[in-house]
Amino acid sequence: MNAAIIAAGVCLHYLNETHHNQVQHIQSISRIDEDEIVRLDRFTIRNLELLQPANENGVSLIQVLDKTVTPMGARLLKKWVVLPLKDMVSINDRLSIVEYAQHEPEKRDQVIDYLKSIGDLERLISKVAMCRVNPRELQQLNRSIKQIAPIKLLFLNSNDEKLIGIANQLHDCTWVIDKIDKVLKLDPPVAANKGEVINTGVNEDLDELRKIAYSGKDYLLQMQQQEQQRTGISSLKIAYNNVFGYYLEVTNVHKDKVPAEWMRKQTLTNAERYITEELKQYEDKILGAEDKMGAIEERLYMELVVAVGEYVGQIQQNALVLARIDCLFSFAVLAEKFHYTRPQLNEGKKILLKDSRHPVIEQQLKIGDAYIANDIFLDQEQQQVIILTGPNMSGKSALLRQTALNIIMAQIGSFVASSYAEIGLVDKIFTRVGASDNISSGESTFMVEMTETASILNNISDRSLILLDEIGRGTSTYDGVSIAWAIADFICNHPAKPKTLFATHYHELNDLEKTHSSIRNYHIEIKESNQKIIFLRKLKEGGSEHSFGIHVAKMAGMPQIVIGKAKQMLTQLESQREDLGENMSTKKGMPQMSNIQLSMFQLNDPILESIRNELLVLDLNTLSPIEALMKLNEFKKTLNK
Amino acid sequence: MQKKEVAETPLMKQYNQIKTKYPGAILLFRVGDFYETFGKDAIKASQILGIVLTKRANGAASHIELAGFPHHALDTYLPKLVRAGQRVAICDQLEDPKLTKTIVKRGVTELITPGVSYNDKILDHKVSNYLAAIHFEDSRAGVSFLDISTGEFMAAEGDLDYVDKLIQGFKPAEIIIAKNQYKQFQSLFGDRFYMY
Numbered sequence: 127m128n129a130a131i132i133a134a135g136v137c138l139h140y141l142n143e144t145h146h147n148q149v150q151h152i153q154s155i156s157r158i159d160e161d162e163i164v165r166l167d168r169f170t171i172r173n174l175e176l177l178q179p180a181n182e183n184g185v186s187l188i189q190v191l192d193k194t195v196t197p198m199g200a201r202l203l204k205k206w207v208v209l210p211l212k213d214m215v216s217i218n219d220r221l222s223i224v225e226y227a228q229h230e231p232e233k234r235d236q237v238i239d240y241l242k243s244i245g246d247l248e249r250l251i252s253k254v255a256m257c258r259v260n261p262r263e264l265q266q267l268n269r270s271i272k273q274i275a276p277i278k279l280l281f282l283n284s285n286d287e288k289l290i291g292i293a294n295q296l297h298d299c300t301w302v303i304d305k306i307d308k309v310l311k312l313d314p315p316v317a318a319n320k321g322e323v324i325n326t327g328v329n330e331d332l333d334e335l336r337k338i339a340y341s342g343k344d345y346l347l348q349m350q351q352q353e354q355q356r357t358g359i360s361s362l363k364i365a366y367n368n369v370f371g372y373y374l375e376v377t378n379v380h381k382d383k384v385p386a387e388w389m390r391k392q393t394l395t396n397a398e399r400y401i402t403e404e405l406k407q408y409e410d411k412i413l414g415a416e417d418k419m420g421a422i423e424e425r426l427y428m429e430l431v432v433a434v435g436e437y438v439g440q441i442q443q444n445a446l447v448l449a450r451i452d453c454l455f456s457f458a459v460l461a462e463k464f465h466y467t468r469p470q471l472n473e474g475k476k477i478l479l480k481d482s483r484h485p486v487i488e489q490q491l492k493i494g495d496a497y498i499a500n501d502i503f504l505d506q507e508q509q510q511v512i513i514l515t516g517p518n519m520s521g522k523s524a525l526l527r528q529t530a531l532n533i534i535m536a537q538i539g540s541f542v543a544s545s546y547a548e549i550g551l552v553d554k555i556f557t558r559v560g561a562s563d564n565i566s567s568g569e570s571t572f573m574v575e576m577t578e579t580a581s582i583l584n585n586i587s588d589r590s591l592i593l594l595d596e597i598g599r600g601t602s603t604y605d606g607v608s609i610a611w612a613i614a615d616f617i618c619n620h621p622a623k624p625k626t627l628f629a630t631h632y633h634e635l636n637d638l639e640k641t642h643s644s645i646r647n648y649h650i651e652i653k654e655s656n657q658k659i660i661f662l663r664k665l666k667e668g669g670s671e672h673s674f675g676i677h678v679a680k681m682a683g684m685p686q687i688v689i690g691k692a693k694q695m696l697t698q699l700e701s702q703r704e705d706l707g708e709n710m711s712t713k714k715g716m717p718q719m720s721n722i723q724l725s726m727f728q729l730n731d732p733i734l735e736s737i738r739n740e741l742l743v744l745d746l747n748t749l750s751p752i753e754a755l756m757k758l759n760e761f762k763k764t765l766n767k
Numbered sequence: 768m769q770k771k772e773v774a775e776t777p778l779m780k781q782y783n784q785i786k787t788k789y790p791g792a793i794l795l796f797r798v799g800d801f802y803e804t805f806g807k808d809a810i811k812a813s814q815i816l817g818i819v820l821t822k823r824a825n826g827a828a829s830h831i832e833l834a835g836f837p838h839h840a841l842d843t844y845l846p847k848l849v850r851a852g853q854r855v856a857i858c859d860q861l862e863d864p865k866l867t868k869t870i871v872k873r874g875v876t877e878l879i880t881p882g883v884s885y886n887d888k889i890l891d892h893k894v895s896n897y898l899a900a901i902h903f904e905d906s907r908a909g910v911s912f913l914d915i916s917t918g919e920f921m922a923a924e925g926d927l928d929y930v931d932k933l934i935q936g937f938k939p940a941e942i943i944i945a946k947n948q949y950k951q952f953q954s955l956f957g958d959r960f961y962m963y
Contacts, residue, residue: 129902129909130924136900136943137913137920144878151918155911158923158933168931177936197892201917204894208936246892248917252885255918442918581928 127157151255151438164210164537165554167585169578173557174530175486176207187531190486191540193459195238197246198445199452206453210537212553214471219288220454220539221468226286227458228541234455237280240273241452247271247445255438257431261314261323264431268306271299274444277451295447297440309430318427319420332422335415345408346372359383364405372409373399457540464489466541469532474550475589476505477533477625481545484528485535488543498663499545502529504625506588510644511618514629515636515670519678520650521663522629526593529627530555533591553589556582558597572601583616590624592617596631607632618642636669737761777870779805779825785858785875792854792878795841799864802857803835810834815851816844845879846888855879882941885916895919899939901930903951912937 134155141149171177179186188207194200211217227234250267253259259267274296281293314323326333338345350364359380366372370391376384377397388400460466464485481499488497502525503509514522532542536549558578575597582592597613598606610632617626623644628635638645649670651662659677676692744757775783778798782805786794793812795802804812805823809832813820816836823833836844841857848855857879861872879886882898890896897912897919908930911922923933934942944952 127909127922127924129904129907130911130922131909132902133900133909134911134920134922136902136945137898137911140898140900140943141883141913141915144880144883145876146883146915149915149918152913152915152920153918155920155922158921160923160925160929165929166932166936168928168935171932171935177938192893198917200893201895205937208932249885249887249890249892252916252918256885258885438918585928 130157146256148256150435151252151442153439153442158209162212164212164534164552165585166208166210166534167554167556167581170530170555170557171208174527174534176534177204185486185490187486187534190489191457191460191535193456193463194452195242195456196244196449196452198248198449199241199456201248202449203453203456206538207534210534211539212537212551214473214551217471217537217539221471221541222286223288223292223451223454224457224461224539224541225468226284226289227455228461230284231462233280233284234458237277237451238455238459240277241448241455244270244273244448247441247448251438251441251445254431254435257428257435259431260316261310261318261427262316264306264434265310265312265314267434268303268310271303271441271444274298274448275300277448292447292451296444297437299437299440299444302434302437302441305430305433309426319424321416321419321423323423324426329422329426332419332426335419335422338411339415339419349405349408357383357385370399370401371413372405373401374405375399454539461541464543466535466543467545467547469536469542469544469547469549471536471549471551475623475625476503476548476550477529477552477591478503478546478548479529479532479542479544480547482528482532482547483543484524485531485543487524487528500525500663500665502627502665504529504591504627506623506625507644509646510623511614511626511628511638511642511646513614513635513638513645513647513669514627514649514665515631515633515647516629516650517652517659517670517675517678520652520661522650523595525650525665526557526595526627526629530557530591530593551589552591554585554587555591555593556586557593558582558595579613583613586617586620586622586624588622588624590622592624592626594626595629597628598630598632603632607634610635611638614638614645615642618644633669639669733764737764776825779831781870781873785856785873789856789875789878792856792880793848794856794858794875795845797838797857797859797873798835800838801835802838802841803833805831805833807832808834811853812848815853816847818844842886842888846886849879849881849884849886849889852881854881880941882913882939882943883915884940890916895937897937897939898941898943899934899937900943901934901948901952902945903948910934912939 141147166174166176172180175184175186177186177188179189188204191207192200192203194203245266247267247270250259250263250270253263254267275298278293278296278298281289281296284290309324309328311322311325315321324332326336346364350362353364353374354360354362357380359376361377361380363375364372365375373391374388375397376399381398384398384400388402390398391401392399461468479502482502483497483499491497498521502512504512514525516522528543532544532547533549533552533555535542536547537552558575579594579597586592594613598608598610601609610628610630611634614626614628614635615638617624618638636647639647646667647669648665648667651664651666653660653662654677659681676689676696679692680689740757740761749757782794782796785796786805793804793808795804797803803809809820812818813834816834818834818836820832820834822830825831845855845857855878856875857877858873858875861874864871880898882896884890884896895914896916897914899910899912902909907924907926909922909924910930910933911920912933913920923929942952
């Protein structure tokens with residue numbers, strides 16, 4: 127894990143460099159163990175549109191699956207979707223909670239209601255740890271944490287031991303709640319130093335200052351009355367301006383009644399203004415009071431934040447647990463809304479999906495249109511490779527993708543879009559679906575395809591699922607058929623026997639069924655009536671004979687002349703192909719594996735040629751051991767060039 | 768690129784000292800009630816934020832571009848800069864101007880980058896915002912993901928395919944690579960990511 131540790135260190139160092147030093151909320155590091163998750167290859171996440179649709183107007187799987195009510199749940203779900211599990215126990219743990227929520231809709235809805243009031247606990251508590259939280263947010267945190275106790279109680283009272291286990295992982299955080307309730311005002315402002323943040327009864331100085339600030343007017347009135355009585359000046363006033371602050375104003379008539387200790391500050395036409403020691407002291411108090419209040423409140427607030435910060439660990443754990451519950455309970459809502467069922471997982475190698483549907487496409491259909499469900503069965507003996515032929519737009523790609531999507535959904539703990547599903551755990555899913563030009567980096571469609579397929583064939587395991595859609599499309603027909611044939615053969619003969627769905631245009635591949643017992647042909651049923659095509663979208667055994675490309679072209683509006691000529695050409699080619707087809711099926715399939723092994727030295731690779739020539743002239747009888755090792759070293763260097 | 772024979776004002780001197788430490792970021796320089804940007808930063812800022820680009824005297828006769836906004840508007844403008852992919856260094860006044868006779872001390876208090884962000888206005892609440900780091904070692908690589916807004920911290924190690932898959936799945940906002948490993952990164956990821 128050396129490289130990983132270095133990478134982790136880099137991240138932390140970067141935080142330091144960007145002056146983010148208050149990071150107590152980064153409490154632990156977890157390892158993403160590749161042995162625990164299903165290996166989705168680099169194209170699968172994109173091809174299956176798990177997180178993002180392939181085009182702007184599309185919909186991704188996450189958009190359909192996300193019925194979470196908290197932001198933490200939404201984020202966790204995204205993680206779950208790219209990291210499906212391989213371990214039956216963990217998956218079933220999740221599934222049982224979903225099942226519980228499905229059977230107890232009332233309790234479920236109650237919990238979801240509580241969850242809705244919780245908001246983004248995760249991000250709030252991180253802000254607390256970084257001391258970047260304002261009073262309003264802190265009060266929000268308080269409200270969120272208060273929802274935990276009722277949820278915990280609900281779970282403890284359920285009869286499900288898993289939920290009781292979860293309940294015990296939740297912390298009530300009563301200390302935090304009490305502390306915040308005591309110190310923080312119920313509806314604080316966003317700033318911490320502009321007042322109205324801290325409750326009364328928390329700090330003596332603060333309370334006193336408040337009295338002064340708030341009872342200012344009363345005090346002044348009192349003072350005014352006092353002075354009026356004492357001096358007998360009935361029209362005495364106390365007022366304030368920015369230049370002199372507070373002052374006593376006396377009209378000229380009463381000038382002589384002014385006591386000696388008053389200090390004259392300002393003379394006006396018909397009045398005089400005085401200040402007194404008492405008044406000035408009071409003024410300092412009041413004006414200073416607001417500033418001081420601000421400073422005291424800010425300090426008390428920071429103390430509160432730091433105190434709450436001690437509980438970061440507990441609250442983070444709560445957030446994690448609640449996010450899980452949000453995800454799992456939302457799966458139950460999903461299952462109810464979209465009619466999903468609980469998948470049966472086992473350690474075997476068979477996949478059976480009865481009446482399975484494509485979870486995303488079925489939600490995009492118009493009201494009234496139902497998605498046509500299909501049964502899909504794959505195992506290692508009878509039906510390891512399904513060759514799926516059929517015209518364009520018949521739904522071949524959809525069928526491939528829905529198989530993978532249902533399996534992924536099952537292995538993240540959600541129910542699936544089938545009436546019944548028995549799934550032998552899959553550990554790797556490979557897809558090669560659809561053409562993708564990577565012209566910007568100088569690769570053609572075919573190059574990309576071959577690269578992707580090569581990476582697949584070099585990495586299969588006995589629990590892999592492979593989806594191949596239109597392999598060999600980007601090159602000439604004969605090349606394409608040959609490559610597709612060889613790939614299908616390779617997969618069939620590979621000791622791991624990975625389950626494969628192979629959608630293709632090449633009807634020649636239907637002949638594979640005759641020579642390989644674990645390959646089966648299927649096609650998607652369509653009907654032709656009145657020169658029009660009706661897509662029935664039902665999976666049926668057997669290869670399809672016709673490719674309805676010309677019909678589709680006609681539907682698309684191609685000129686009549688083009689259609690007519692195309693039909694002519696087709697009949698001509700088809701008769702040629704029948705002759706060719708006979709030749710292919712009478713030959714004993716493709717060259718045997720043994721032939722292929724020798725081909726390393728028959729390749730037209732100049733480097734290997736040069737090595738071969740060298741080997742042929744070596745005289746082993748006169749070669750010393752050291753010379754032999756040196757020669758080997760030379761060969762290695764040549765190969766690495 | 769020093770071509771300053773003209774005397775610099777003390778302010779600009781201070782600015783340049785700080786700016787050399789953060790060449791790749793937009794430096795928000797606090798001057799009184801305003802955060803100001805100078806030179807190329809100002810041009811970028813004025814374009815991204817739609818604020819006026821003006822000039823300030825810089826020693827005798829020479830001028831330097833200037834664009835700024837009041838400090839209390841930081842929360843309005845900062846997210847826009849980050850969303851435009853810019854790194855932003857915030858340089859505050861470190862002492863009370865009333866207490867010093869010479870130029871007030873200034874220092875960078877925070878460097879905001881797309882991967883290190885916890886401002887609500889920049890983040891999408893449904894999406895985690897990851898900082899990632901990759902370290903290549905022969906044919907394997909180690910990768911780590913850190914979301915500062917939630918405290919999530921994960922690490923993994925595996926072959927290049929596995930690392931690629933994780934990067935695709937987590938979609939980090941920012942990836943850190945050692946300078947001498949740039950080539951390996953590019954061969955793996957091509958031009959998919961914007962690089963500094």
